[in-house]
Amino acid sequence: MMTRRQCIALLYEMVGDEPIVFTTGYTCRDAYALSDRPQNFYMLGSMGLAAAIGTGISIVTHERVVVVDGDGSLLMNPSILFVAGGLRPLNLIHIVLDNRQYASTGGQPTGARPYDFCSIARETGYRHFEMIQDEATFRKELRAALTEGEGPILIHVLIEEGVLPITPRVPLSLYTVAARLRHIFLRTEGQQMKVSNDNMERINDTACCSHY
Amino acid sequence: MKNLACHIAQSFVAGLKGGGFDFFASVPCGVLRVMLEEVTRHVGDRLWHISALREDIAIGLACGAFLGGKQPVVFMQNSGLGHSINALASLCLPYRVSCLLVIGCRGYPNQDPTEENKVMGQRTVPLLTMLRIPYRELTTDNVGETADWAADKCRTQQCCAAVLVSPDLMRWPS
Numbered sequence: 001m002m003t004r005r006q007c008i009a010l011l012y013e014m015v016g017d018e019p020i021v022f023t024t025g026y027t028c029r030d031a032y033a034l035s036d037r038p039q040n041f042y043m044l045g046s047m048g049l050a051a052a053i054g055t056g057i058s059i060v061t062h063e064r065v066v067v068v069d070g071d072g073s074l075l076m077n078p079s080i081l082f083v084a085g086g087l088r089p090l091n092l093i094h095i096v097l098d099n100r101q102y103a104s105t106g107g108q109p110t111g112a113r114p115y116d117f118c119s120i121a122r123e124t125g126y127r128h129f130e131m132i133q134d135e136a137t138f139r140k141e142l143r144a145a146l147t148e149g150e151g152p153i154l155i156h157v158l159i160e161e162g163v164l165p166i167t168p169r170v171p172l173s174l175y176t177v178a179a180r181l182r183h184i185f186l187r188t189e190g191q192q193m194k195v196s197n198d199n200m201e202r203i204n205d206t207a208c209c210s211h212y
Numbered sequence: 213m214k215n216l217a218c219h220i221a222q223s224f225v226a227g228l229k230g231g232g233f234d235f236f237a238s239v240p241c242g243v244l245r246v247m248l249e250e251v252t253r254h255v256g257d258r259l260w261h262i263s264a265l266r267e268d269i270a271i272g273l274a275c276g277a278f279l280g281g282k283q284p285v286v287f288m289q290n291s292g293l294g295h296s297i298n299a300l301a302s303l304c305l306p307y308r309v310s311c312l313l314v315i316g317c318r319g320y321p322n323q324d325p326t327e328e329n330k331v332m333g334q335r336t337v338p339l340l341t342m343l344r345i346p347y348r349e350l351t352t353d354n355v356g357e358t359a360d361w362a363a364d365k366c367r368t369q370q371c372c373a374a375v376l377v378s379p380d381l382m383r384w385p386s
Binding site: 019021041043044045046048049051052053054055056057058059060061077079080082083087174175177178179181182185186188189 | 235237260264265269273274276278279280281282284298299302306307308309
């Protein structure tokens, strides 16, 4: 079985400019530690919403979007499988890294055995779905998903359970994480992001982000 | 009477569209039924309406649309505001993803006496206040002005904001 870090490293090796939405916890930390890109969206809170965010990006941009989800986060909000499947064709590659536990909170198990997410994906309309464990198959599935088009595609990867040395928290401000990705798409459309100092003060007054 | 609700819906949705809102995600709400029908009429190449299965998923979709360069609106019943708290508190607000919430308000005193909606009918405004999300109540007289206010909050100031829609305004139940 691969480790989470090996999976993310392989993904980085094979992607081009695709946005990648990483689910919360150690997944974000490992992703940032291995490599940072402006197309990386580190979802540090809102567990369960990574695939919904990725779906939203793909719907409006028609771009291929990769989501790196976890078994715990998908189980928290499995309805997204029905929403994404129902939107087919949807240019979404939904990777689920499954270590059968909530690693980031102390390793509590998510279930007695791996759940068959592929059977749900089949039911809800995903175009392709595969449960895998080894690197060669993951490489082959990723290559096909990143080149052949129509999704949504589910790649359910069983990964090692052990917790490796923990990587540091993502040091970026959350505003930066969102703004730099949005800026890519606004720039593509010939628009600009306008955030003056005045706006920043008002934003701090009306939202709780002054804590950051 | 129902014609007035349709007229309000037409004006408000046109106002939102004119104000630059172009991505709509919704979970069904009886109070908002006429408005959701109106949104669906505007769907095209550059205006989306996605039906989500839960309100926090709708907010996640909206966040994705915002990251993709669009200006989102989420339609929900106030019962779904409960499902949305974490999505607002740990995603929209700290990432400064500006999203407009249009909230159908069940449980308003004298408009909807159902017991199961009474608590949320009373708590919708306090919840928004605690989250520091500015809100406005939609009325027959302030439709255009409220759409403009929403555009100013979400597009110009890049804040989240909420528009509250009462059962009486939309002649619910019709």
